[in-house]
Each structure stands twice: as structure tokens, then as C-alpha cells.
Amino acid sequence: MSIIQNIRDKAAWLVFGVIALSLLGFLLMDAFVGNRGRGLFGGNTSTVGSVNGKKVDYVDYQKRIQQVEDQYQQNGYPMNEMMRQTVQEQVWTQFVEENVMNEEYEKLGLTVTPKELDDILFGANPPQDLRQQFTNEQGVYDVNAAKSAIANLRKQKDNPMAENFSNVYLPALMEGRLREKYASLLGNTYYIPKWMAEKTNADYIQMASINYVAVPYSTVSDSLAEVKVSDSDIDTYVKEHQEEFKQESSRSINYVAFSAAPTAADSNNIEQQLENVRAEFAGAPDPAAFLVRNNSEVPYFDGYVVKSKLQVPNADTIRVLADGQVFGPYLDGGNYVLAKMIGKRNLPDSVKVRHILISTQGGQGVAALSDSAAKAKADSIAGAIRGGANFAVLAAMFSSDPGSKDKGGEYDFSSQQFGNLAREFAEASFYGTTGDKKVIKTDFGYHYLEVMNQKNFEPAYKVAYLSRAISPSVETENTASGAANQFAGESRNAKAFEENVGKQKLTKLIAQDIKANDIMLPGLGSSRQLVRWMNDASVGDVSEPINVEDKYIVATLTEINKEGVMSAAKARPQVEFVIRNKKKAAVIKSKLGSPASLEAVATATSQQVRTADSVRFNSPFIPNLGQEPKVIGAAFRKENQAKISAPISGNGAVFVLKTNNVSAVSDGGMNAEQQRTMQMQQMRQMSGFRAVEALRKAAEVKDQRSKLM
Template sequence: MSIIQNIRDKAAWLVFGVIALSLLGFLLMDAFVGKSGRGLLGGNETTLGSVNGNKIEYIEYQKKVQQYENQYQQQGYPMNEAMRQNIQEQVWNQFVEENVLNAEYKKLGITVTPKELDDMLFGANPPQDIRQQFSDAQGNYDANAAKAAIANLRKQKDNAMAQNFSEVYLPALVDSRMREKYASLLGNTYYVPKWMAEKTIADNSQLAAVNFVAVPYSTVSDSAAEVKVSDADIEAYISKHKEEYKQEASRGISYVAFSAAPTAADTNALRTTLDNLRADFAAAPDPAAFLVRNNSELTFYDGYVVKSKLQVPNADTIRNLADGVVYGPYLDSRNIVIAKMIGKRTLADSVKCRHILISNQAVPDSIAEKRIDSIQAAIKGGADFAALALKYSDDQGSKDKGGEYSFSSQQFGTLAKEFAEFIFYGTTGEKKVVKTSFGYHYIEILNQKNFEQAYKVAYLSRAIIPSTETENAASGLANQFAGESRNQKAFDETVAKNKLTKLIATEIKPNDIMIPGLGSSRQLVRWINDAKIGEVSEPVNIEDKYVVAVLTEINAAGTMSVAKARPQVEFIIRNQKKAEQIRKKIGTAATLDAIATATQQTVQHTDSIKFSAPFIPNIGQEPKVIGAAFNKANQAKISVPIAGNGGVYVIQSTNVSAMADGGVNPDEQRNAQMQQMRQMSGFRSVESLRKGATVKDERAKIL
């Protein structure tokens, strides 16, 4: 929403505030987290799931999703399927966290009273968006003005903005304060004694020098029988590490895609169509109406664009067109375009102006006109412009700044047409009364800078889309393939016979909209949710292709299967087995020289192992080796073989010393440690609450 639009709607700050505050809960949540062919409601079901027995209803959930979608769109975010899926997940997570946290708030007696809410809005530290709107040029917050504006907004029961304020903004503000209190309560339970800080400083200043033998895992062949990894090995490993190998419910498919993208013939047909409109476009007296009549993708922008900002294909050619002359058709991304030069003029790229607005929304037009005439006369008589703006202007966005605004030429189209034309087409120092849909403005042009040649161009643009023939051809091939592939065996045979490309998509969750590598299709995800292994879908149209899929895997929520875990686990187990083989090579060797001989390696030395560093120079990250280097027992004799990340190590420390600690203050150290713990407290508590909660997510049955 532009600044001039704010003139009309003095409460428009809420459009920005609502999303800022409603997303604050998500931001705090992030701080904590660190880290189907159905009817609308799926028959009689209206419950999307539950948290600890508390139901999450479809209507309530969908209402919040819609609110956030609207707010994102008002902020200029594209509402594509990826964004929509992200919002749905955010809203679901918000419901889950609200449920688990509200129970904790109740136990702990955490509340926000009406008096506290008033203090949050009108006290010394109001939300930033409200402070910005109701502060003067010196940054002083006018709580009374904020109270009046909010009181007026609350009276407008049927106003969508008022509903957003009551149903989204205020609840989000309250929720953020509750989370703040909860996080503070938990955070202040952490304590680090001074002795611990002193020990941390001392440990971090230690240096070790060691002699060692490193036997890389690569010295044992992956193909050796002794290091083969069986399914039983993987099953045993993941059973000991269940928390690390948990998975959500998901499914996987193989699929074949038949392109329905526009062909060269489709592009040429569109080019011919537009070519036939060239003469009519050139002769059209009203370019805006012509573009509407001829279904242009681009509407007419009735303004001038300076040379440096005219960034379109063939810009040099278009700039050189005479008035009324057309150029094209030419290709612009996925569109075919004809450009028509409407006019040229010199234009400032930036303008500074000031104005006083007398709105005709609350008073009759005749009264508004008389008031602006009086203001004009007063200023001509020597009255101070800024003082009159502060006293009389109805533009809340500029009255405290003397009525001043600065605009770039790119904002021309966002301003009221009469206002924009005067400040950009007029001259510096010029003053004038201008009427717009907002009321009467008395405007003075203060400065115009960076003059350039500017161009007004109309673009007849149409997207290149597939013809009916192209669509039918792709659909026909997909239907033929689906008909010949009614099970997985037939699917694979038909792929091979027709030399088609079979692709895969995995980790498809029940509530997903986006399918990796394919695009958005809730329709296909619903089919995937209900299908059985080996079942083949009917053709599904996804973006510019027709897709036939076969369900290949079903992964239940819980511990990963052996097949699913193998890519992540196999190398770990193999290295464990290699470590055992290397230990056997070392045998009973009692010196580093003997071990080096037994393993065909060399004795190495390093004197710069730092207790505080995560890696060893020329070796890499080996935390077990670093820990052993500072073990006093390994100074008198060699260590036992240590299975590290890259191999097996045997070390002997030759010296442990300390470097200067750089004057680290123990009190500062303990405060930093406590601060770090406090920052993590919210994350740990909410994660714990979520793990302990009984969450049933049944959105896939309805959405």
C-alpha cells in the first residue's frame, strides 16, 4: 500500500502491523525451536486433529490460514503453492504450540491482563509499528493519538481491518508477551558458578603436543568380506539409536511425465496472431482500451519510465521509436509482445515535495475546497507551511514532517494520478491546489533531481500457452501409457519398451502440496495417500505436463526401515568394522614405532592441538583424539587405539602447556554461558513439551 493510499485510510498501518505482530509468535517460536477427491469437509468430518485431546477444527484452522495468506499478499509476497504449504505448516505448528504452551501458562499462572495490554499499546514501549505511526518528527510517541485511532477502529465492527486488529493483531501481541514471560521464567533458572567459568577459561587456553600414528579407514578395502554391512547390522545399529533415526510418515513414487509445454508451432501461431494486430495497435487512439479488448497480459501504465529504468528486451530499439510507431512481435521470456511508443519527455528520477491534504471523505466537498483555498491564501500571505500541515493536514503520514515526501519515478503509478503528474511534470518551486480521490491537496515541489529522457510505452503482451492440439497429444500419450501400465511390473516394462524416462519422488508427506521435482498437486498427493504399493495412477495434469505415477514405498511414522536407513548408516558401521580390522593389525604392539611398522604408516608429530579447537591441523575434525591429547594417562604411555572420523589413531602426548588467555574475564565468561543457556531454554522446553504431547494430525483426510 503506497504512502498516498495511507492518506485515505489512516488506519492502514494495521495492514503492516497485523502481519508483523502475528508473525512475532512465529519468530518467537523459531527462537524456541532454534534448532485427497473429497468434499470440502470430507463428509461429516470437521476436525483436523488434536493436541492432548484438544480438537483443532477445520473452520478455525482455515480461517487463520486465510488471514495469513491475505496478509502475505498485502505485503507483496507471491501466493504460490509453496508459500501456501508453508503457511499451512506454520498455522498447524502454531496450534500445536499454543495448546502445549497454554497448559503450561495455566499451571504457572502466566496471564496478560487488560491493564497490561493497554500498557503494551500505549505505555513507554509500544509495538514498533504503532510507535512509528504515532510519533512526531523527534521520535516522541503520542499515546493519546494512538488511543483515539484504535478506539475509532474498534467501533467499526464490520470493517475487515478492525476484525484483523481484534482477531489477529491483539491475540498475537498477547501471545508474544506470554511467550516472553515463559521464556524469561525458564531462562532465569539457569546459573553458572564462577569456578566453572574459570575452569572453562583454563581449559580453553591449553595446548598439547603429541606424537601419533594415524591409520586411515581407506587402508581397508570396502569390498573386504570382514567389513560387509548386512541388514542385521543396520537393524541392530538403528535399534540402539532410535531417536536419531525417527521419521515422519511419508510415501514415494516413480513417475513418467509427458510434456504439454507449448511447442514451436504454438509459439509461431501466437506470433502470427499478434503480427496481424500490429496495424490496429498502431492506429488505436486509446491504448489502454485496446490492450483490454485484446486480452493483453500487461495493462497500460499511463506514466513515463526514465531511460535507466526501462529494462525490457530490445530497449534500445523501443526507445528510438517515433510516437505512435510499434515494434514487434518479439519474445519476452514466455510472452510474445508488441511495443508501441506513446510519448517521450524529460523527467526527474526523484522528487521531493510537501503537501497539505484536506480530505473530502468526512466533510462535504465544498467545505474541503474552501479550507484548502484558505490554506493556500494563508501560505501566500507568509504563513508557515509546516505549521499549517501539522495543524490541518489529514495526511497522518506526513503532517508531523511538515507535509514532506520524497518519491522516485518508479512510484509514479502508485500515486494518485493528479498528484503524480503535478509533482513530476511541474517545476521546482511551483505550488498548486490539486484535487484527487482523497480530497484537496495544496502541493509545493521542493526539489527535482536526476533528469533523464523518459518514455511512455504500451505493451500488447500474450503468454505462450499450449494449443489444444498440444494438450491433447500429451494427454493422449499419458492415457495410453496409463492404460498399458496397470501395475508396477507393467509400468516398468512399458517404460523400457517405449524408452521413456522414469523419475522418482520420495519423502512425500500426507499434507504436502509440493512434490519434489514435479510441482504442486494436492490431487496427486491425495491419490498417493490412499494408494497401495504397485498401484498406478490415472494421468494427472501438473503445470505443463501430464504425469502417471506408481506408488513404490510407504514409510510409516516411527523408526526408519533398514532400506531407508542404509544410505545414512552403512558407512558408519563399515568404519566400525574397519576400525576392528585395524586394531587387529596393531595387535600387541606397545610403541608408536612398532604400531607404524605393523600398519605400514609413519609416526607423526603435531604441537598445536588446542583444547578449544574442533580440529587437528592436517588431520581434520577428530574430537576423540583432541580429548585424548589432554588425558594425563596418555603422557606416560601410548593411548589405546582410538576410532575417529577418518581412521584409527594411537597417540602419546609429549607436552601439555597453556597459552595466554587474552585477559578473559571470568564474570563475563559466566554471563555469556548463562545467556547462551537462557536463549536455548525456550527451545528445549517447547521441544520437550511437543515430544510429550499426543498430537494427531489428520489434515490429510480433509484438506
Template sequence: MSVIQQIRDKYAALVITLIALSLVAFILMDAFVGGARGGNTSGSTLGKVNGEKIDKGRFDNMVNLQQQGQQGAQKDQIVNAVWSQTVDDMVMEQEYEKLGLQMTDRELNDLLFGANPPQWMTQYFGDGKGNVDIAKAKQSFAALKKQKGGDAQNVNDALIVPTINNQLRTKYMALLSQSSYIPKWMAEKFIADQNAIARFSYVSVPYASISDSAVKVSDDDIRKYVDAHKSDFRQEESSRSISYVTFNASPSSADSAAVLAQVQTAKSEFAAATDVQSYLSRVSTETPYFDGYVLGSQMQMPNADSIKSLADGQVFGPYLDGQNYVLAKMVGRRTMPDSVKVRHILIKTGEAGQPTLADSVASARIDSIAKAIQSGADFNAMVLKYSDDQGSKATQGEYQFAAAQFSGLSREFAEVAFYGRTGDKKTVKVENSGYSGYHYIEVMEQKGIGPAYNVAYLARPINASSETINTSSTAAGQFSSNSRNRKAFEENAKKAGLLPMTATDVKENDFSLNGVGENRSLVRWIYENKVGSVSEPFDLGDKYVVAMITSIDEKGVMSVTKARAMAEPFVRNEKKASMIIDTKFKSNPATLEAAAQAAGQTIEAADSVSFAQPFIPKIGNEPKITGLAFNKGLQGKVSAPVAGNTGVFVIKGESISAIPNAAVNVDDQRRQMEMQQKQMGAYRAIEALRKAADIKDNRFDFY
């Protein structure tokens, strides 16, 4: 493939944006060396970062570019990713300005064409050896320059700005890393802590000895716990929660039976059709007809073995494949390889619908090339001199393809490679949306030859009938109209035998809800109404949903209702700890034997417990108890009762020692710790800048 075609496939918009730009102007244009701000605007403000506007038109342009580069990705995922990247970039650009960090035209030129060019430069303009081919870049830009149109903004947004920002971030992180320092004593302390072990005896009463139902946790208990641990219960943006009921609108058994009958009726007509492609186009099918062969080993559909055993013209089915009833007709069979290696020379007559060379000239040229090679001319020399496929010049015109790539190739090219034989040399003419021209092809190698089948599928989806949909819609509408407040919602759900479900932590810019599915309209309704509001039915494809807003949690410390799920286990354990201490250890026993007798437990021993990994055998992770065991003042003494993660403990320190480790080098450890500090320091600094930024998010007004 040509470099131009690679760019077009990756970012279709770049074909427009690079027009009328010379290579020098592209590299040195002052507008590019200014970061992500400025450029074309729509006048609508999508948000602000420390008072600086995010233009909606510019933002949408970036979303469109990402959608072109990430086929199949959900729009909400792309919007959220672009928003996050935009905010990060603007926060950092503002910081770069404060520090005086910048990237000059000369630096950009050196970066693009120096020893370590960005990946996209080598991808589009590489020489096959990891270097940027400047001549190839000039040739590609010159070809694009001939086309009509013009707007450099997409190039700026998709390639130049990320390149500049990455380089500026590298400079910024380098500044931060130089401030990192770990003294030798800290490394020595770290090594000592890693090697320290303790031995102790203990008596424990697990929290599990008290039933959860015996401990009541009130809202006031939760509130006090949250107030004491605010940082653990802080949310960075507001959220809402709903309760909802669903009304099934998926296909009924009657709907499925009706589709099955339709497919059974079509079986004889499908079997009699001599032109399956025309027939399937006329009657429609969920599985488009591929007029080619598929290796039997790659046929993974249900009943594959039965289908492969069909005689030509015979039909199998109906059978169920996912949500379709299917008929399979054997059109033909042959053998073909699962992979091929070919080499070729391409002479183009057109590109992107624009003629580049007269057909007669191209035809004569490819014939001359074929004759020269057949007379002993060096194939690679012909590739380098004549081939218009820039992507294969570095590999002597060679390509390797798997059978699964057949449908992605020009049909004429693929048939020579896969349906011919090793050693075949043929000239074919191709015409497709990307280019047109002549290929001279030599089949160099074919591997994994096996049986392949041409199968046509008549597939009909099992869809819900209008009767099924109307029944569900009517039931949902009646429920909604009769349930205009929380009390009525809950009572009517109970009468109808409907189990209300919950969706929590719904953010205003979400496009989907956990358990409900994707429905931006429902999210907008949630944020346009108040607690207790009940919605009209929302159509979610195979069901109707009626929702009720149950809570609103503003930015900041969580409400008691929202925090309860996280806080309640800890509060309950605190209460259990108090109960255990008051009933089992109230006298504060002076010996472990007395503690064991009071608690009705046995004395246990923990040996070689590591300071670095506070895990107690048979108990689990107990950092508070392990830390107590390393208290030198507790050696030979009994502690007061201590509430741990899993229960209440009374311990007696027996010894503290260290495992000798001569292999550890203090200087190496210090350097390693310093490197980790440099890496984490830069990350945390960027994270802190974002948290400290004043960010106004207006996406809800537009999406």
C-alpha cells in the same frame, strides 16, 4: 494515509470486526482475555492438542487473515504456519493454566496504553513519536463504529490474542530464567578448556585408501546401525515415497512459431492504432497498459535500449521476453524525477464508498485553505487543523515518493508530484476505492530528473496447443493403463526411454513434492493408496505425471530403506575401519615407528590443537582423536588404533598446555554462560512441551 485506511489495507476483515465496539469495551472485553480458544465455531474438529479441540472454522478464519496480510504467499505455507502457531499457543496456554499464569483486563489496558505498547498500536494509533495517541484511537474506533456489520472475532484473533500470548510467554520465560544458575567452577572449567592445547604425533590410514565398491553394506548392516543409533533416525511423522515418470506438455517449437506469426501479423495494426489503451483492451495482452511514464533507468526489459530509441508511434519487435512474444510501441516521452518530496492537505468527501462531507463544502474549504497559505498562513498549522490525512499530521503533511511508487498513488496526485515542477502549488480532486476528496499539494523537491517513456506492450504468451497437450495426455494415459504394478511400471518406463525420478519424504499435509511441483491431489492419492499402486496421469501444467508408491514409512524409527542414505556412509566407514585394523594394525604396534612401518605411512605431527575446536591440520574435524590427545594417561605413550571420521589413527601424546589469556574474567564468563542458559532453557522447555503433547492432526480430512 488515514489510520482507518492503514487498518483496512493491512487486514480488510478488521473493518467488519471493529464495528460497534467502543474503545473501552474493546480493551476490557472479557472474551478477549481468554487466549486463543473459544469464540465462533463451525462444529468441525481439525485436530486436538492434549484432548482439546482445534475448531476448523476458527482455524480457517486465521488462515484467511494471514492470507490478507501476506499477499502472494502460498496457501499451504500459511496453513502449515497457522497450524504450527496454533499448536504452540494451545500447548503453552494449557501450561499457563497449570501454573496459574494469566493476564488481567488491567494488565492488558496497561500494555496497550503504557510505556511499551505493542507495535500494532503505535502503527495504527501512533503520534509519530513512538507513542500511542489515545485521542486518535478513539476517533478511529468511533468512525468504524458508524459502519454496519459486526464480529469482534477477527480483532481477537489477529491482534488481541497474539498480544496476550506474547505477554504470557514473557512471564513464563521469566519464571524459567530464574531457575538458571552457573557456578563459578563451571566457568573456570570452561575457560580452561577453551585455552587448552595439545601436541601429538600420529599415523593415519584414510578410509579413502579403500574403494567404496570393495565394501558391501547389507540391509542387516543398516538395521544394526539404526538400532544402535535410534535417536538419529527417528521421524516425528509418517512419510511416503514415490517413483514417477513425466510426459512433457510444454509448448513445442511449432506452438512457439504459431504465436510468433500471430504477433508479427498484428504489428502493422498495433502501429496504426491511435488509442493504444482501447486497442490493447480489445485484442488482449499479457502486459497491461500503464498510461504513464517510466524512467529509462528503470526499464529492465530485454531490448530496453532499442525501445528507448523508438520515435513516437514506432513499434519494435517481436522479441522474446520470458514466455511471451512482445511488440513495444513508443507512445510518448518526457522528463521526470526519480524521487519527489511534497506536502499536502486533504479534505475528504467520502471513505470506502460512504460520503463523509458534501462536495461543495469540501471544495470551498480547500479553496479557503489554499488562499490562506498563499497569503502567508503557516502550512503546518493548516495541516494540523484541517487535514483528514492522519498519517501525515506528524510530518507537517510531508511525503517522499520514489518514481516506482507512481502507480500506487492517486493519478491526479502523482501527476502533480512527478510531472510538475518544484514550487508548484495545485488543488486536485481525487476519487478512488479508498477515499475521495480534494488535495492541496505543494511540490517541495524533485531529484534525479531524467528521460522517461510511455511504452505500450502487446504481449502474447507461448502456450501449448491442444494438439501438444492431447499428445502428451494420451501418452501418459496409455502408460498408466499398461503399468498397473511395479514390474510393469519399470519395464514400460525402460521401453519408452523414460527415466523414473523419485520424490521422498512426502508428508500427508504437504501440498507439493520436491521435483514434481504443487499438486495437493497427487499427495492425497499417495496417502489413499498402498505400496505398488500406480496412479492415473496427474496434470501439472506443463507436464503429466504418472506415479508409483514405493514405500511407506510410519512415525518412529526409520525403515532400512529410508535410513540407508543417511546410515550407509557411516556403516561403510566402520567396515573400512575394521579392515584397516585387521590388515595394518593387527599386531597393535607398540611404537609409532612400528605403526608407520605396518601401515606404509609416515609419522605426522599435530601442534597447538585446540580442545575447543577439534580440527587437525591436513586432516579435518576429528573430535574423537583430539579428545584422545588430551588424555593425560596417554602422554608419552602410543594408543591403540582408533577409528575416526576420516580414517584409522594411532597417536602418541606429546604435551598438554594452555594459552595464557589474562583478558578473560571468570565472573563475566559466568554471567554470559548463565544468560545463554536462560535463553536456551526457555526455548528448549517450550520445544519439550510440544514434543510431549498428544497432538491429533486431522487436516488431511479437510484440505
């Protein structure tokens, strides 16, 4: 026993040492490797970038994105992946602009005081959304109603709408006012002298008549050695026009797609599944439970839909079903559907009601009442109103509903809002009759409710829809996945990828100029996983199969474009024809030499002498010639009235011209002073936008969002 104990005592230190080393190994592995740069030495994950050295916090960025997405959804916009990418770019641009503009505001001492904010909200020109919400029946903005509603909203600390109002809406109004001040300061620096306005007007009414010869660039063959465009020619051109050829960092891929979309057999299988439960659906006493049990894509709506709003496939057939009768399966988009008629009745398309809520839930600064106390208070209010008390006054004094208490308790609802209301409230409003006055109970408490008006009665239908998406079977998924895996396994480099595409007669697709933060790829949809692979890959790498919606994608990275000026290969499609035309112009000019007349030019080039008699100084176009600004400028040069011009390299040809005369046309009653004022206004209106653009371009922006997305 003593020997065994001795071994245990000595071995314990070894065990502790092994455990300690293992833990250290895990820690170091996480620190050095991390999760896409989130390790100890993988960089600071609390930021998504910086603007002029000021960090943009990850949490703030994500919070702003969520707030903007919530706003879009509240306004009825679908929040799909394309919208999410739009929102992310919108929010990032806001952070960049806010940072560069805040520096300017600070330098200039620009602020928005609390008094100014009150003026924005409640002054003569309130925000349009507030004006619409708080305009009374006389068409006047009700300042007191707006103040009351906003004050009440600010008290609700736990209300998401209150948080959005304080953290998004008000800062946006203040930022807008600061932009106005900044733009005003810049705008007031613009000035146009009177003489300049008069000179501009005088120039704009000039019209010239010219004779000319045009030698099209197409008369010189593209195969001519002198007009070949080399990479060095493109590099030289790009360097001379760098601003036009700046690019963001991006990557491009070639890829093949293996479809995992549902087959005809998959579709038939879903149709048969619904056919098999049709009789059971018809006899089900509880349609809501049946839909849940059978995994319906469409939840049960326990309400009626008026005839004009029942806009579904086969609506005419569904409307004539008897109660309990089932129609289908039929196709509705990508789903097969069974429709069961639950009931029919007449229903108003819209109602106007007013109510006073006595809450049993309590709220901000309001204690919850017991059920009996709330019921007694509601009954007391009902008695007071029957005795002649003013409904609006009692609503303002006692109602727990902040959305209506200052509006006499009134609401207008359409039948489409039925499902958004408390069931008892909705049924009393829509199923009752005009003039009904009663106390009803909901989950919120007790309501004294009056039905003031009901309009546009129509037949209405309560229908249960059992809906199944046409989805791919396991066999379909496995077939597509297997084909993609086999292709990827045989194509471990770009050369093998290209060879196997040809051998298997697959369709090779291209996705170009994909940015590091992109979510969507053209033609593919939501593809963030594929973009993440691209961000880490090298040219020639081939991906493992990546599931993108109903496809498996195998891609090879073909190009990495670094931020800066385009390469010759990238710029060639944009500039090759421009450089070639310049070289063709040199060939044509060399052939022309120094001609003495237009007739000599026409003879030397096998062209004709033509006339343009309506060349306007203020137009960039010449009738029958198109956009040729150099020709327009030459038409108004005095020396070209005495002799023919030197050859002019235009957009589509080399021109030689002679001006016959220059005349003035009617100015249409233009007033130089009015023109001057209008031009200054236009320049001032653009000044703010141009300044922000210039500051944003000049800012040192580091975008590191792709490491955390």
C-alpha cells in the same frame, strides 16, 4: 375413467416411495462417501487436527493463513505456491506452539495486562515497525502520533488493516511478551559455579603433543565377510539411536513426465499473431481498449515512467520511438510483446505534497457531504490558507484522510506510485510545478493540494504494451495428453510401468519423502493433485495422467513410510558406513592384539609413526587428521603419558597414541568471572527456545490437514 383413476390413486404411493428411496440413497451416499471425508460418517470437517486433545478449528486455521499471506504481500513478497506451503507450515507450527505454551502460561499464571500492552506499544522500547513509522524529524519516537493513529485505526471496524491489527498484530505482540516472561523464568534457573568456570578455563588452555599410528578403515576391504552390514545390524543400531532416526509419515513415487510445453511452432504462431495486429495497434486511438480487446497479459498503464525506471527488454530502442510508433514483436520472458509509444515528457522521480481531503464518501462516524457542500468547504479552506491559516492545524481539524491528517497532510511519493494514486491527484502532483496550490476533485472528494517539492527530473515515457504469453496449442496439449493416457493405460501396475519405461526409452524420475500436506514437489512445482493421489494410493498403484503445470505426469507409488523409527532399508544410506567402520575397527584391533610400542603397531599395519604437537583440548579438530574427539580426549589422559594407549576407534581410522607432554598456552587474558557471566547469558537466551522445542516434541499432535486440502 374410474379404472384409470383407481390405478392413479394406487400408483401414487409407489411413485412417492420410489422418490423417497432415491432421496434417501443420495443422502446416504453423500454421508458415507462424502467429499474426501466430508460425509456424515467421514469425520469432523470443522477441525484440521488437535494438540494435546485441543482441536484446531479449520476456519481459524484458514483465516490465519489468509492474514499471514496478506502480510507477506503487503511487504512485497510474491505469493506463489512455494510461499503458500511455507505459510501453511508456519501457521500450523504457530497453532501447535501456542496451544502447548498456553497450557504452560496458564499453569504459571502468566498474563499480559492492558497496561503492559500499552507499555509495549508506547513505552521506551516500542516495536521496530512502529518506531520507524512514528519517529519524528528529531529522531524521537512520537508517542502521541502513534496513539492517535492506532486509536483511529481501531475505530474502523470494516477496515481489513484494522482487523489485521486487532486479530494478528496485537496477539503477536502479547505472545512475544509471554514468551519473554517464560524464558526469563527458565533463564533465571541457570547457574554456573565459579569453580566450574575456572576449571573450564584451565582445561581450555591445555595443549598436548602426541606420537600416534593411524590405521585407516580403507585398509580393510569392504568385501570382507566380517564387515558386511545386514539389516539386523542396522535395526539394532537404529534402536540404540532412536532419536536420530525418527521420521514423519511420507510417501515416494517414480514418475514419467510428458511435456506439454509450447513448441517452436507454438512460439512462431504467437509471434505471427502479434505481427498481424501490429499495424492495427499503431493506428488504434484508444490503446487501453485495444489491449483489453486483444487480451493483453499486461494491462495499460496510463502514466509516464521515468527513464531510469524503464527497465524492459529493448528499452533503448523503445525510448527513441516516435509518438504512435510500434516496436516488436520481441521476447520478454515467456511472452511476445509489441510496444507502442504514446507520449513523452519530463517528470520528477519523486514529489512531496500536502493536502486536506473533504470526503464525499463519508466514513466511520463521519457523515458523507454532498458534492456542493464538500466543494464549498474545500474552497473555504483554500481561502483560509491564502489568508495565512496554518496548513497543519487545518489538516488535523478537517481532513478526512487518516493517513496524513496528523502529519500536516504531507506525503512523499515516487514516480512508481503514480498508478496507485487517484488520477487527478497524481497528475496535479507530478505534472504541475513546485508551489502549485489548487482544489481538485477525485472519487474520494475534494482536495486542497499543495505541491511542496519535485526532485530529479528525467525524460519520461508513456508506453502501451500488447503482451501475449507463449502458450501451448491445442495440438501440443493433445499430443502430450494422448501419450500420457496411452502410457498410463498400458501400465496398470508397477511391473508394467517399469517395463514400458524401458521399452519407450522414457526418463524415470523419483520424488521421495513427500509429506501428506505438501503442495510443491521438487522439480515439478505446484503438485497438490498429485500429492492427493499419493495419499490415497497403495504401493504399486499407477496414476492416471495428472496435469502439473506444463506436463502430464504418470506416477507409481513406490514407498510408504509410517511415522516413527526408520526401517533398515530407509536408514541404510545413513548408517551403513558407520556400522561397517565399527566392524573394520574390530578387525584392525584383533590384528593389533596388545602391542608393546608404537613402532610395533606401525610394523604390524605397514603404517608410520607420526607426530601431532598442537592438539588443543578446546578444539574438535586435529591438524592433518580432522575431527577426532576420542583421540583428543585420550591425548590428555595421564596414563597415556607413561605407555601407549589402547587402540581407539576414531572417525576415519583406528589410532594408537602416546602423549609426549601436556603444556598450557596463554589464555589471551580470559577472565573466569566474565566467561562465567557470558556463558550463563548464552544459556538463558537459549532456554526459551529449547523449552518450546521440548514441549512441542512431547505434545500429542494429530495433523489431519491433508484430508481437507
